[in-house]
Amino acid sequence: MFEKLPLSQPLACPRSCYAKCAWRREVVKDCESRMQHWKKVSGDYDTLNNRLKTLPDQLSYDITVPFGPLAFMPGKLVHTNEVTALLGDNWFAKVSAKQAQKIVSHRMKYMKNELDDLSKTAKDFEARVGLAEDLENISPGKGDYVDIREDARNIEAAVNKGRQRTAHKPNSKPKFDAMLDLKEENEENEEEAEDGGSRKCTITEEELWAKLDELEKLEQLEDEQDRLCDSADMNGEDTSSLSSEEEKDGDAAPSVNGLSLKPSRTSAPHSKAPPFTDRKPEGDDDEEEEGNRLPTIFFSHAMEPKKVRINTGKNTMLKFSERKEQKEHSKRKKKNGHSHHELHKITTPVDIYRLFVDVKNGEPIPRKSILKSRSRENSVCSDTSESSAADFEERRMVGRSFSHDEATHSDTSDGITEEDSPTAVPLHHASRFEAFSGTVVEKDPMPSAVPHLTIAPPALPTILERKQEEVAPDIAPPQEAPKRVSKFKAARLQQK
């Protein structure tokens, strides 16, 4: 009767200990089972993650589809990058495999947290269980003996301590990379004596040596890392210095490798010049140089097609630009000293970058590819004031002088403009002969030059050129084509 009543009977201390101990053991067991569960789930998620990684590799998979509980039939798995994920609480979402992976990793994180918590609580309770067991060991004897036993236990504990120390090394080793830590660990740990006792000193000595080796390796690694870091820094300096050297090379280029570099540079001025002149006619060349030096690599690419074109002699405009180049070369040579002064200010790529940005004042994206920027500048130049127009005209005059015949030149320009925009032809005629301030005049000749620079890739310049030519006649009236050809021929002949 009394026993039935809960909590009515004051429990004896050992019994409560037992109860608590049992409860704690229960908790530990529960924790362990739950950990097991989570581990299983996380394994499942691992496999799922792997599957999701490889799933979108192919468009479809041949699979055997379970058809009812007994049969399978061959089928195909399609939409491999479409997954419907259950988010929980009956929420589903159609996601891509990548997003599904993100979700999976998110859940893995959650599970990891859960596992950590569980293992922590399990450890905690295990320790308590151990303590309780110790208490039980004491309590079964009579009260009188308890004290004596306690003494004995203490001795045991002391012995245990010693054992633990030796035993603990293997356990602690992987965790700590410093010997000091290891020692501290040994001193600290008094609890994990049970499994520690089995491992012997012999092992520990070996372990010690292994540990030492490990530490040595670590040290070496660290040294290497330090060195790497240093070298990386050095590299950074090197690159900067290199770039600056390149710049200097660029400065010196006109004299050093004039043939290859100069044209590349001048190819830009051909299109870039107008905006500069717009700013400051005197510093024209210097600024050009600065602007060009930065992208030398690109220009050298862009220039080659031009060269080819020149060789083919298909476009009088280009020929004329070549002349212009020559003219500018000479100009630059004259002004070289001055330009050098300006260039010396640029010691790092940053300076060049700034310059580049300055050049394209107001442009939000200074990093745009040079080809693009060029085209943009062209458009700018078309908007620009008369000074640029005048400059251009001046150049044109030069070109004319080279082309020997004004009439042919005007004809050629007409042909080109018509090529590019047949509808604008009448405007051209009018504006060209009336005044140079007209924006249309600027615009049309420039675009005709721009496409050559922008479109023609370095690899197959001639082919593209031809394409352009081929496309152009389609748009333009057929009469123009023969005219042009004859002009070229005439120009070539004249040159010869």
Place this chain on the structure above:
Amino acid sequence: MAEAIQKKLKGEVEKYSQMQKDVSKGVSARQKLETQLAENNIVKEELDLLDITNTVYKLIGPVLVKQDLDEAKATVTKRLEYINGEIQRYEALLKDLEKKSEQHREVLSSLQQEFQKAQGLAVGKV
């Protein structure tokens, strides 16, 4: 005398066990809410991982009902709020029950003592 006390005691014990049942019910409900809270938290976090291109469905009975992502998010947050409210409610309830059961225990122990006394008396008498 002893009989009467015993009857009373029995009744009290029954009440008390009923109360314990309530407590355990409350605890389990609370646990359920806790798991739901965790689940919905995960859902919320995972909904945040998605963008507008993803379609979200809610399984209602046997059908998947298409839902707007923002709507789904709002729903989930509402649900989280609700669950939190429920948890708080259960917390209060459990506290109340605990207090009551404590009182009940005291009553029981006193009754038991009385009963013991009465029985002892009876035994002594006998």
